[in-house]
Amino acid sequence: MPLTLLVTMLVCFAFSISIAVAIGGSAVLGIAIFDSRQLILVPKEMFSAIDKFPLAAIPFFILAGNLMETGGISRRLVNFAKSLVGGVQGGLPMTCVLTCMIFAAVSGSSVATTFAIGSILIPALVKHGYPVGYAASLQATSAELGVVIPPSIPLILFGVAAEVSIGELFIAGVVPGLLIGASLMLFVHLWCRFKGLGKADGDDRLGVVPATRDAGWALLMPVVILGGIYGGIFTPTEASVVAVFYALIVGFVIHRELKPRDIVTVLRKSVLSSAVIMFIIANAGLFAFLITRAGIPDAIGMWLTSVLQSPGWFLLGVNAALFVIGMFIETSAAIIVLAPILVPVAIHFGVDPVHFGIIMVVNLAMGMITPPFGVNLFAACTVAKISLDRIVGHLLPFVLVIMGCLALITYLPSISLSLRDAVFAKTPVVEPAIGPSVGPSIGPQ
16 A cells, blocks of 8 residues: 555656645545545544644634735834844845744744735835846745744644644744844845845835834734743634734724725635645645554654664754655645654654754745745745746755755754743753764763
8 A cells, every 4th residue: 555655646746736635645545445445534534634723723823914914014014124124235135034034923824924025025126126036036935934933833733743842842943933034134135245236225214113113013913922822821722813813903903904895805815725724734644644554654763763873864864855855745744744753763863852843844844945846936926926937046045045054953952942941941951962973872861
């Protein structure tokens, strides 16, 4: 059966069949060929895959992001970010990165961030003389922060799949997200100085005080959401509902830009996006059940343990594999399928599962901006109204920047774990020295 699953899935990919259908279809075909009496497992396992309370956060965070876009919160965040960094050369691309960092602290979705912020900033970047392909690629890359900075839908999925605390994953994602965002901002600033672009980015920029006053309620939103989670007032799942009500109140009562007629459109967009993600999770859950039943995770774990003889080599091999996998398999599906396989092996090598979750999410997030299936690329192309070939050439420098950050996050566990240990009052875990010469017997002290 495992060979049938793999071959069927690869054939589906070759014919450009959607990821969810390819994964689910190969699973159904495998069951039908080898034991058709077990087809009753298909609906059962698909339902079980999505019958998890933390997954309820996904549609609510998506809805909150769409309400923010329609209710004027996104525009105010852009003006605030521009007031902070827009006065320097390359300030407008830096504004794009900073706005996505703030928006990500509420929406949890990179695609929602791409549409909400890109619809404002891509035309602005083009107006200021930046190539449209560069503007779209920058927006797609910056929106990737939506899956690293908490709350994050992929981190929720990892927590569910690997049975790791979602609250710990959220707090562990803060510093890595800030690291990636700061690195991107520094890179675009230096790039603009080198190319001679962005000298007029400060035009029409509001002062810091009026921009902060105008964006006050928008800036308070991530404080309420994250403060409530880490203060123990509500769970990450409940926080998603709070985000929706906050966006509704601000949009209807305070900013008064959200109208009753807009609700139907917002709900339609949110339902479609949520349904796609849930369909992927359901099919990936069925696929994961079959490969687990076939003993593949145990076999892979034993092979990795025998071949990769140290934590350093293990993490290097996993990062290389995840980068390739992320190019072809949607992030949510990859996490649901691979997390239960890889986390036990990571624990064997003494790698903290929370640290490993951040590594996995940051790596797979690059799949959102790498062809052929980068969802952020297609979203950015839709907003910019250009074809994919005009965006690809600008991506390589951004991917290299994120890969550099990933290397630091991978081999310096304190980047992810120091804040987690401080917030949750944990005794710091001394992970093995991450290097190729370290033996597998070294574990947490």
